Amino acid sequence: MTLTQLEIFSLVAELRGFTAAATRLGIGQSAVSHAIKSLEQELGVELLRRHQSMVELSDIGQQLLLRARAMLGLANTLRQEAADARGMRRGTLRIGSFGPTSSMKLLPGILRRYRALHPGIEVHIDEGPDRQVIQWLDERRIDVGFVVLPEERFDTFMLMEDQMVALLPTAHPLAAQASLNLKDLCNDPFVHTEAGSSELVTRLFNAARLTPNVRFRCSQLLSTLDVVRRGEAVSVVSEGSLPDDENPGYVARPLSPRVPRQIGLAVLDSRQASPATLAFIELARQS
Template sequence: MTLTQLEIFAVVAARKGFTLAAAQLKISQSGVSHAIRALEQELGVALFERQQGQIELSDIGSRLLPRAQAMLGLAETLRQEAHDARGMKQGTLRIGSFGPTASVRLLPAILAAYRQAYPGIEVHVDEGPDRQVLHWLQERRIDVGFVVLPEEQFDSYPLLEDQMVALLPADHALAQLASVTLKQLCLDPFVLTEAGSAEIVSRLFLAARLQPRVRYRTSQLLSTLEMVGRGDGVSIVAQSSLPLPTSLAYVQRPLDPPVKRRVGLAVVDERIISPATRAFIELARSLPRNAAD
């Protein structure tokens, strides 16, 4: 069993195909097939089920994948520990980011400082919904991810605190109020954005035993802003995700009672993170609020 075989196993599982995995790894498809076949023979189990040209992880493959990803993560940490001894002139850092709060407000300033401090570290950034970042962490597809806190399953580091706000058309009756309750937001069509804080919004209504009239689900905050600005509905978003300056077509109002939100960085296990990951976290935490906010 080799690290190369484990890497191929992880990539095939992620891409759900030998052809896509071969393209990502820049090797031949026959090379991918040979590596998987050799690994299966050595382990004595079938890692994938092949049906009608498609492949899926077998039951045992699903159980072994996190182990393989953990071993690959430890191998990368080992390599970067060696790089660190030489001044951390080389290495790779994989970051997961979600929504405007992380990708627009926090990440650019942190990355600018990181590149200046560690120009030899190759940085990869994957962007997706907040729950996708959690999934990437669990799969060890990324080394560190921006998450909404708390997240008890990971080691985490707070970076920013803001609040959830009601988003209303500028001419809406509720826009005249100083704050808005969840119950009042249930009277209009609701726009649920899944770009950043969909889980928080859903939990808020569930805890209050209320059911919003979700008429639209958007994958981008910009779509939510446009719909609310047109008067198609109301929404709840994180205050720090809103662009500056805000549009005259919509207004934001605090929730009553207020709902705070914390955003930070998370890793699977801080005891085994790579030097490049640790340096990123330490730099992110050291930046002044006005530089990272």
């Protein structure tokens, strides 16, 4: 069993195909097939079930995938510790990001400084909803992720705090109020943003034993803002995710009582984090 075999197996499982994995790795499909076949023969189990248009993991393949990713993560850490001794001239950093707050406001500035200091580190960024970043951390598909705090099962590092706000069309009867409570938002159609702090919004309503009248579900914040701007719904989003716009076409009002939101970075275990990961966290905390 080699690390190359494990890397190929992990990528085939992620992309659900031999051709896609071969393209990503820049090798022939026959080489991918040979690596998987050799790994299965050595382990004596079927890792992948082949179908006409795709492959899927077997039950034992799903279990071994987590182990394979853990081994690949450890191997990457070892490489980067060696690179650290050489001035971190080489290495890889995989970052998970969600929503405008991290992807558009926090990450660009951190990355500019990071790339200036560590140009040899190859950076990969995956974007998805906050719950998906958590899943990527659990599955070891990323080294570090932006998360909404608290997240007790990870080692976390706080970066910023803002607050959750209600979004209303400018002509809404409640737009003149200085603040709003969640109950005020249950009488109108509600638009729920799947990106960003969607889990936090859901928890807020559940904790208050309230059910918003969800009529829209948008994958991007810009779509949510457009729905509110047209007067079709109200919403709850984070203040820090809103774009800087003098005439946004909607109004944002703080929730009462105030609902703070903390954004930070999370890793599975900071003691096993690679030098490239720790350097990124340190820069982020200084920003």
